[in-house]
Amino acid sequence: xxxxxxxxxxxxxxxxxxxxxxxxxxxxxxxxxxxxxxxxxxxxxxxxxxxxxxxxxxxxxxxxxxxxxxxxxxxxxxxxxxxxxxxxxxxxxxxxxxxxxxxxxxxxxxxxxxxxxxxxxxxxxxxxxxxxxxxxxxxxxxxxxxxxxxxxxxxxxxxxxxxxxxxxxxxxxxxxxxxxxxxxxxxxxxxxxxxxxxxxxxxxxxxxxxxxxxxxxxxxxxxxxxxxxxxxxxxxxxxxxxxxxxxxxxxxxxxxxxxxxxxxxxxxxxxxxxxxxxxxxxxxxxxxxxxxxxxxxxxxxxxxxxxxxxxxxxxxxxxxxxxxxxxxxxxxxxxxxxxxxxxxxxxxxxxxxxxxxxxxxxxxxxxxxxxxxxxxxxxxxxxxxxxxxxxxxxxx
Amino acid sequence: xxxxxxxxxxxxxxxxxxxxxxxxxxxxxxxxxxxxxxxxxxxxxxxxxxxxxxxxxxxxxxxxxxxxxxxxxxxxxxxxxxxxxxxxxxxxxxxxxxxxxxxxxxxxxxxxxxxxxxxxxxxxxxxxxxxxxxxxxxxxxxxxxxxxxxxxxxxxxxxxxxxxxxxxxxxxxxxxxxxxxxxxxxxxxxxxxxxxxxxxxxxxxxxxxxxxxxxxxxxxxxxxxxxxxxxxxxxxxxxxxxxxxxxxxxxxxxxxxxxxxxxxxxxxxxxxxxxxxxxxxxxxxxxxxxxxxxxxxxxxxxxxxxxxxxxxxxxxxxxxxxxxxxxxxxxxxxxxxxxxxxxxxxxxxxxxxxxxxxxxxxxxxxxxxxxxxxxxxxxxxxxxxxxxxxxxxxxx
Numbered sequence: 145x146x147x148x149x150x151x152x153x154x155x156x157x158x159x160x161x162x163x164x165x166x167x168x169x170x171x172x173x174x175x176x177x178x179x180x181x182x183x184x185x186x187x188x189x190x191x192x193x194x195x196x197x198x199x200x201x202x203x204x205x206x207x208x209x210x211x212x213x214x215x216x217x218x219x220x221x222x223x224x225x226x227x228x229x230x231x232x233x234x235x236x237x238x239x240x241x242x243x244x245x246x247x248x249x250x251x252x253x254x255x256x257x258x259x260x261x262x263x264x265x266x267x268x269x270x271x272x273x274x275x276x277x278x279x280x281x282x283x284x285x286x287x288x289x290x291x292x293x294x295x296x297x298x299x300x301x302x303x304x305x306x307x308x309x310x311x312x313x314x315x316x317x318x319x320x321x322x323x324x325x326x327x328x329x330x331x332x333x334x335x336x337x338x339x340x341x342x343x344x345x346x347x348x349x350x351x352x353x354x355x356x357x358x359x360x361x362x363x364x365x366x367x368x369x370x371x372x373x374x375x376x377x378x379x380x381x382x383x384x385x386x387x388x389x390x391x392x393x394x395x396x397x398x399x400x401x402x403x404x405x406x407x408x409x410x411x412x413x414x415x416x417x418x419x420x421x422x423x424x425x426x427x428x429x430x431x432x433x434x435x436x437x438x439x440x441x442x443x444x445x446x447x448x449x450x451x452x453x454x455x456x457x458x459x460x461x462x463x464x465x466x467x468x469x470x471x472x473x474x475x476x477x478x479x480x481x482x483x484x485x486x487x488x489x490x491x492x493x494x495x496x497x498x499x500x501x502x503x504x505x506x507x508x509x510x511x512x513x514x515x516x517x518x519x520x521x522x523x524x525x526x527x528x529x530x531x532x533x534x535x536x537x538x539x540x
Numbered sequence: 541x542x543x544x545x546x547x548x549x550x551x552x553x554x555x556x557x558x559x560x561x562x563x564x565x566x567x568x569x570x571x572x573x574x575x576x577x578x579x580x581x582x583x584x585x586x587x588x589x590x591x592x593x594x595x596x597x598x599x600x601x602x603x604x605x606x607x608x609x610x611x612x613x614x615x616x617x618x619x620x621x622x623x624x625x626x627x628x629x630x631x632x633x634x635x636x637x638x639x640x641x642x643x644x645x646x647x648x649x650x651x652x653x654x655x656x657x658x659x660x661x662x663x664x665x666x667x668x669x670x671x672x673x674x675x676x677x678x679x680x681x682x683x684x685x686x687x688x689x690x691x692x693x694x695x696x697x698x699x700x701x702x703x704x705x706x707x708x709x710x711x712x713x714x715x716x717x718x719x720x721x722x723x724x725x726x727x728x729x730x731x732x733x734x735x736x737x738x739x740x741x742x743x744x745x746x747x748x749x750x751x752x753x754x755x756x757x758x759x760x761x762x763x764x765x766x767x768x769x770x771x772x773x774x775x776x777x778x779x780x781x782x783x784x785x786x787x788x789x790x791x792x793x794x795x796x797x798x799x800x801x802x803x804x805x806x807x808x809x810x811x812x813x814x815x816x817x818x819x820x821x822x823x824x825x826x827x828x829x830x831x832x833x834x835x836x837x838x839x840x841x842x843x844x845x846x847x848x849x850x851x852x853x854x855x856x857x858x859x860x861x862x863x864x865x866x867x868x869x870x871x872x873x874x875x876x877x878x879x880x881x882x883x884x885x886x887x888x889x890x891x892x893x894x895x896x897x898x899x900x901x902x903x904x905x906x907x908x909x910x911x912x913x914x915x916x917x918x919x920x921x922x923x924x925x926x927x928x929x930x931x932x933x934x935x936x
Contacts, residue, residue, distance in 0.1 A: 158574045161790055172568035172791060176742055178554045178869045209744050210767065211605045211786035217767045226763070248766040340787060346572055348605050348744045348789030367622070368764050370644040371610045390607035391736060393744030394557055395568060395791070473574040 152471045157502045159290050159448045159475055160318060161340045161347050162492035164399070165406060168344060171398045179392050185385040187401045192386050194404035198320065198343070198412070199335055199353045201327040206352045206377045209393040212317035212338030215350035217245055218372035219313045219334050222362035223282050226250035231280040231310075233269055233301070235262040237291035237478050238315060242284035254280065260481065261292045261439030261450075266300025273308040281361065282311050282334075288319030291478045292439040293450035293487060295323045302332045311358055317341060317350075321407060322419045322447045322491045333358040339396060342419070342447070344403040344492045348396045354378075419446040421533045422490035422499055425526035429503035430488070432525030433510065433517055438485045447491045448475075452484065457513040459483040465509035472505035496530045548867045553898045555686050555844045555871055556714060557736045557743050558888035560795070561802060564740060567794045575788050581781040583797045588782050590800035594716065594739070594808070595731055595749045597723040602748045602773045605789040608713035608734030611746035613641055614768035615709045615730050618758035619678050622646035627676040627706075629665055629697070631658040633687035633874050634711060638680035650676065656877065657688045657835030657846075662696025669704040677757065678707050678730075684715030687874045688835040689846035689883060691719045698728045707754055713737060713746075717803060718815045718843045718887045729754040735792060738815070738843070738888045740799040744792045750774075815842040817929045818886035818895055821922035825899035826884070828921030829906065829913055834881045843887045844871075848880065853909040855879040861905035868901035892926045 156163050177184035195205040208214050220242075224230055230251045232242040235258035246253045256272045258264060264285055273283070283305045288295045298314055305312040311333035316325055320335070322342035327335050333355040340347035354362070354374055362374050370376070371390065380389040407415055423446035430437055430451040438450035453459035460483035463476035477485040488502050503522035510517060552559050573580035591601040604610050616638075620626055626647045628638040631654035642649045652668045654660060660681055669679070679701045684691045694710055701708040707729035712721055716731070718738035723731050729751040736743035750758070750770055758770050766772070767786065776785040803811055819842035826833055826847040834846035849855035856879035859872035873881040884898050899918035906913060 154571065156572060156574050160787060161572050161574060164572050169569045169572065172742075173565045175550065176552060176557050176560050176565065178552050178557065179743075181863065181869050209605065209607045210610065211789070213786045214606065214610075214767045220766075221764075245766050248763060248769070250763050338787075346789065346791040347575075347787045348792060367644060367646050370616075370641050371606065371613045372767075373644070390609045391556060391734075391743045393607070393742065393789070393792070395742040395795075396744060396789070399791075467577065473577050 155472045155498070155501055157472050157474045157489055157498060159341070159487060159489035159491055162342070162344065162489065163494065164346065165344055165403065165493050167406070168399045168402045171402050172395045174398060177394050177398070179388065179394055184394060184397070188388070188392065188397055189385045191397055191401040191404055192381065194408055195351060197408055198404060199327050199337070200325070200329070200412070201335070201353050203327070203353045203355055204378060204381050206354060206374055206381065207388070208350045208372060208377065209348060209390065210350045211347060212336065212350045213241065214372060215336045215338065215352045216241060216315055218352050218374060219284070219336060220245045220249050221369045221372055222374045223313070223358070224249050224251045225365060225368070227252060229276070229278045229280045230254070231272055231276065231283045232256070233264045233272060233283065233285045234258065235264055235292065235294065236260045236286070236289035238318070239286040239289055242286070242315065246284070261294060263294050263296055263440040264301060265297040266304040269301050269304035270307065273304060273310070279308060279310050282313050284313045285315070287314055287316040287325055288323055288447040290318040290448055291481070293445050293448045294439045295319060295445045295447060298325055298332060299330045302330045306331055311361070318491060319447050321412070321415055323444060324416050327353060339400055342492045343400065344406065345400040346396055348393050349400055419490060421529070422446070422494055422496070423449060425496065425499045425529040426488045426490050426503070428529045429499065429522040429526040432521045433507060449488045449490065450485045451488070453486055454510070454515050457510065457515050461513055462486050462506070462509050465512055466505045469512065470505035470508055472502060474502055474505070499526050551868045551894070551897055553868050553870045553885055553894060555737070555883060555885035555887055558738070558740065558885065559890065560742065561740055561799065561889050563802070564795045564798045567798050568791045570794060573790050573794070575784065575790050580790060580793070584784070584788065584793055585781045587793055587797040587800055588777065590804055591747060593804055594800060595723050595733070596721070596725070596808070597731070597749050599723070599749045599751055600774060600777050602750060602770055602777065603784070604746045604768060604773065605744060605786065606746045607743060608732065608746045609637065610768060611732045611734065611748045612637060612711055614748050614770060615680070615732060616641045616645050617765045617768055618770045619709070619754065620645050620647045621761060621764070623648060625672070625674045625676045626650070627668060627672065627679045628652070629660045629668060629679065629681045630654065631660055631688065631690065631692070632656045632682070632685035634714070635682040635685055638682070638711065642680070657690060659690050659692055659836040660697060661693040662700040665697050665700035666703065669700060669706065675704060675706050678709050680709045681711070683710055683712040683721055684719055684843040686714040686844055687877070689841050689844045690835045691715060691841045691843060694721055694728060695726045698726045702727055707757070714887060715843050717808070717811055719840060720812050723749055735796055739796065740802065740889045741796040742792055744789050745796060815886060817925070818842070818890055818892070819845060820929070821892065821895045821925040822884045822886050822899070824925045825895065825918040825922040828917045829903060845884045845886065846881045847884070849882055850906070850911050853906065853911050857909055858882050858902070858905050861908055862901040865908065866901035866904055868898055870898055870901070895922050
């Protein structure tokens with residue numbers, strides 16, 4: 145008898161695009177709606193209203209058909225003109241995108257460029273702003289730095305910005321609806337996000353929740369923008385029912401609408417707690433494997449867990465083995481961290497068993513590369529967290 | 541016995557988003573792929589290769605997650621800086637978008653603003669360029685003007701641009717793969733399109749096919765652009781396999797890939813002929829109803845057929861009745877043409893019976909508003925065209 149083949153199923157365990165709930169996937173196979181027909185306009189209006197709840201804001205959440213970066217660019221392009229003074233604080237690949245964007249717009253940039261894995265807090269922002277000769281028009285930072293797993297101190301960042309008389313603009317693409325960010329309570333003037341992370345929808349929609357103050361700054365000056373112009377989109381969405389200045393990506397709105405309803409039925413506090421439990425389990429699994437966690441993995445880093453890979457093995461092989469031998473698509477390190485870390489995502493539609501799968505695929509791959517660990521260690525460590533949290537499938 | 545209710549089915553008969561083939565809709569319900577996994581990269585590479593065939597070009601077709609307008613803006617933002625000289629020729633709502641975009645970028649604009657319904661040809665461009673003191677960096681025009689149904693003379697426009705030492709940039713969002721536009725043969729330097737018209741995919745992907753010459757002009761100067769920067773996207777797509785600088789809208793790529801394969805299996809000449817037959821039938825139906833066709837509806841206007849509504853009726857009610865009483869979503873007139881015209885689309889996944897449905901819903905609505913016409917007139921007129929063309933379902 146030849147060796148039996150156990151089915152090698154495919155698992156998307158990446159930090160974005162994230163897995164979709166079946167109802168979200170399936171609604172996209174429905175007949176395509178016309179964007180100006182009442183049936184679609186009702187869906188669009190409901191989803192826009194639900195976005196406000198998820199952003200925890202009274203702002204209109206401006207929506208674009210684009211990747212998340214498009215909405216990031218909308219903030220830079222609406223707030224800054226060449227020669228304007230701006231500040232960026234970053235500690236990883238996605239934070240650095242703010243600096244790249246600012247440079248593309250030829251602004252006078254002060255860039256607090258921390259080590260990858262550091263956590264940005266209010267003090268760091270306060271020091272940066274205190275050292276600048278001129279108050280910047282805006283400070284740009286990130287909620288969850290996907291390249292390192294660190295969730296930054298957005299509350300402190302926003303407070304420091306306010307104290308120095310400027311506005312905070314936060315990239316919450318990977319963190320919104322995974323890590324708490326009560327925009328209005330914390331006084332964050334601009335929050336950017338995308339559809340493909342904790343919002344449990346496919347990539348292709350991006351959002352900018354813009355305060356009145358930020359909108360006033362943006363509308364002071366026009367030009368050099370059209371598709372991502374906040375005023376144009378705000379004008380469309382202010383109609384009743386809300387409209388869009390350009391053909392919206394209708395299939396993605398169908399998906400987002402279903403996903404947002406699921407999130408709000410579950411309840412935002414429950415959604416954050418679900419992410420917290422999954423993250424605790426992932427951290428326990430990583431610890432159980434004897435790996436050192438990467439970055440400032442404090443208790444709030446609930447979006448993605450990054451772990452150092454043992455120096456004794458060829459780390460670049462880990463994500464490859466996880467995928468090719470065990471069917472699990474997980475993320476390795478980016479840029480200088482390539483081959484040095486692995487990232488376990490738990491952002492969006494992840495269940496407890498998904499964490500067991502990711503951790504076990506990691507354990508298997510480490511063993512295949514000669515790293516010594518008892519089979520089942522990672523799953524057992526995570527499982528203890530889930531049982532302690534009250535259930536192997538704590539929510540839903 | 542109460543009056544029996546005949547099922548009122550819903551039919552999307554608009555000029556974009558257009559109906560999707562079932563296989564295109566259904567593939568979006570598949571498990572969502574990771575954009576950096578080999579399975580997706582293969583789909584992405586195949587679709588990018590097939591786009592080149594549909595654009596009839598050797599250029600790399602640069603792709604963006606956005607509405608079509610995003611790719612239009614990419615052309616303006618990559619080619620023009622404030623103060624640059626540019627020329628736009630338009631004869632309808634979508635052509636005017638080029639002028640709006642150029643104004644947003646503060647360029648020195650010459651705008652040939654023809655009557656809605658006119659057709660732009662090489663002579664008109666030649667006269668405009670001859671009258672300008674300085675040669676513009678680019679001339680912007682439209683293939684199919686969806687607001688009027690007119691397909692412009694892109695070949696002549698491109699020739700005139702070349703003779704005057706400038707480049708032609710063509711918005712082919714609604715026309716590509718419906719009206720022939722052999723980009724390389726005609727020497728069109730930039731062709732823009734979107735996923736949601738004759739490409740039979742949902743909205744949310746937009747394309748710019750950029751010649752070497754246009755790319756050289758774009759890369760002369762940097763700044764004021766990031767997401768829509770041609771150089772950045774070209775660099776990503778030049779990798780093997782092609783990559784994307786930002787998370788691609790993966791579900792839309794799955795859909796586009798299926799649609800492009802269907803188009804190329806059918807064959808481009810057959811696709812154009814299919815559109816031509818559907819358009820002839822639509823024109824015959826409109827003529828049969830005794831309506832005057834709007835605009836220069838010459839034989840090549842195969843994307844959408846616009847018809848004047850009788851002055852004796854309240855024209856604004858026509859699209860409303862077609863939708864509410866007969867389930868057919870069709871387009872009325874835009875801006876000044878609101879209530880004055882109706883537009884029958886035949887662009888993308890339309891069959892012969894779809895034209896009969898659109899025309900019959902129009903006929904019913906006209907009768908409901910008191911216009912006198914013998915029942916079945918429109919369908920009969922269209923049906924004679926289909927039979928003459930060899931079949932009631934001429935292709936597929």
